[in-house]
Amino acid sequence: MARFAKEVRRQRLLVEGYFEIKVSRTTVQRYFTHILRVLKLKAYGKPIIFSPGGEGKKENQGYDAFIPLIDSGIALYVWSNRKFFSAVIYTCKSFSAKKATQATTTFFKSKKFMVKEF
Numbered sequence: 001m002a003r004f005a006k007e008v009r010r011q012r013l014l015v016e017g018y019f020e021i022k023v024s025r026t027t028v029q030r031y032f033t034h035i036l037r038v039l040k041l042k043a044y045g046k047p048i049i050f051s052p053g054g055e056g057k058k059e060n061q062g063y064d065a066f067i068p069l070i071d072s073g074i075a076l077y078v079w080s081n082r083k084f085f086s087a088v089i090y091t092c093k094s095f096s097a098k099k100a101t102q103a104t105t106t107f108f109k110s111k112k113f114m115v116k117e118f
Helices: 025-041 097-107
Strands: 010-016 048-050 062-069 070-080 084-091 110-115
Touching: 010 097, 025 048, 025 062, 025 070, 025 084, 025 097, 097 110
Parallel strands: none
Antiparallel strands: 010 084, 010 110, 048 062, 062 070, 070 084
16 A cells, blocks of 8 residues: 555554454453553543444444544454454554554453454
């Protein structure tokens, strides 16, 4: 991918995997607290967490969540029935992709995952 708007500092990391823990609204909140602490990032608002609550397809039930950061934001998507998650960390501040990956996969007890930095 070509580097566009080179004057704008940004780092993006996608971590996706299958999880082995029970995920609830509280779990999503705990993940945000955990990843912010590990990466030394600061939020300027509370997490926004949605759950379709039976609307839509059964296989797509889970959580859609976002936490705004002083340096951008983190989005988390969880498919509860498939035991699959997708986390996107997007910041204007540098962070360790290795630490972010390890913190995310350890938190979700994910043995099968993929990572893409862009």
